[in-house]
Amino acid sequence: MARRLALAAILLCCATNLPAQNRMPDWSGQWEIVGVTPTADGGVQESFDQVLKEMQWSPPNKPEVQAKLDQIAAAERKSFEAQDQGAEPPANGPTCTWGFPAVMLDSPLMFEILPTREETVLIFSGREVRHVYTDGREHTPKDELWATPWGDSIGHWEGDTLVIDTIAVKAPARGAAPELLPIIAFGGGGGAARFRMITVANLSSEAHFVERIRMVDKGHLEDQMTIIDPANLTEPWHLSRTYERVQHVNRMVYEDCEGEDRNPIVNGHYTIVPPPSHTFGSPPAPTNAPAGQSTAPN
């Protein structure tokens, strides 16, 4: 009897070692990227050169692709130099759709990850959602496969590592060339411009993305991404990103593209400002978050 019980216990124990069946990693909380720190005015804290160096922005572009990118980059540099000399920056509204892979590579948006057996979702504060189906299905058949800014993702678990396979990604910008997916590096302006950006790669609509996401310690997640695009790259492009826990906010706070600024950036971190006085009785007199002061750590 004791042996049978022991055997049953061992079987139970083995079963619990199947992460996709009986237990899931706890990646709860809110996360933000390391190395691209947002500033209060919508810029980036790190210098552009720093970002280019530290964020592995060295895609193995084919020579003919690189030649075109050099032209684009030259125009982008010229624009930012003009801004440094006083030219008005282009009137960009808040960016609420970054699309993949930018949401993983260099967006300042916070996100949550909810792993369940059948699916893991990554929810970003721009109201962008990546659905990674882990129920054993294949990619959507080609005759139903629309390219979208977030692509078509399936995945599986290797221990506590989520392996994600994504195809059918298109640029989020309306009117963008549907056959090209520009990858853009953002960094601090250094001059009058709040930030600089340079297109470092132009992927094709056939680009294929493989990611391995895991928790490296209680406070950090890591995403190792490989981009395969024989049309535009000479070899697979490997990038790695780290995400840390958002410190001063303990729930998802969405970007408000309609103009409210509920969560201003203070010292590179998300904060919450008091709501306007018309809501919920009589909160303290509404004030904007003074620079350098986190108003509501929670």
Next chain:
Amino acid sequence: MMLAVAIVAACAAAVAATGQSTGLPDWSGQWENVGGTPDATGGFNQTLEQVLKELEWSPPLNAATKAKVDAMQAGERKRLEAVARGENPADAFTACTFGYPGLMLDTPLMFEVLITPKETALIFSSREIRHIYTDGRQHTPKDDLWATPWGDSIGHWEGDTLVMDTIAVKDEYGPPESGSAVAAFGDVEGFLTIGILTQQAHFIERMRMIDQGHLEDQMTIIDPTNLTAPWHMRRTYERVAHIHRMVYEDCEGEDRNPIVNGKFTLAPPPSETPQPTPAPQPAPKSAPPEKH
């Protein structure tokens, strides 16, 4: 015997240390509202009168609020009559933010329910997300609490029933101090305001799976400023039959999932994405694709 107990204890400790036991209900898949089925034009298969009759509404409005709602309805009825005469309503819009509680009560959007130990997320195809934190926390403190179209939600499990508590809901399109409006939708471009709630309204929902194909949401709205008593409504949701993944509404104009016979379907992708497909066809209007 002691060996077995020791092994079980060790296993339990290992699970506790490395992951989460998932003794939670499985509500995976895509769901859509029963009783407000969308049609191919962006309207509804049901008439507004059908929707008013077949779905629970009957708000216990106080006299002042009822007078306001009656006035709104008079204007909306005139608008409906104009639409019936073939006139284009000046306020036609593509709603990509329904907001709460409309999302639960009568939108034609599909949604998923992601259940994890500390949080359940309801993700709608308009890219609206309700976060229900079930980790034992209280509502956000008042000095941090902004009203939003989805409110501030916490919840807990009573067996297999998710009990949700939501506050701080505002109308996306209303002024900052607005609460939320509850409207019934039917016909094409038809809607009728049923109730208006203040930003102090408090919503309690009990959501459960009543059978493998249906979820139920029992909602109670408490708003002493505008209601004379708690307002109870019940809605059911069925599995989306022809689609097995989330397909988002595209407010930029693409129509990836046209409605055919009241059901979501998938149109073949355009020829340039992600690579040319044989003979791209326009969206089928009569026969939904069955491929899964």
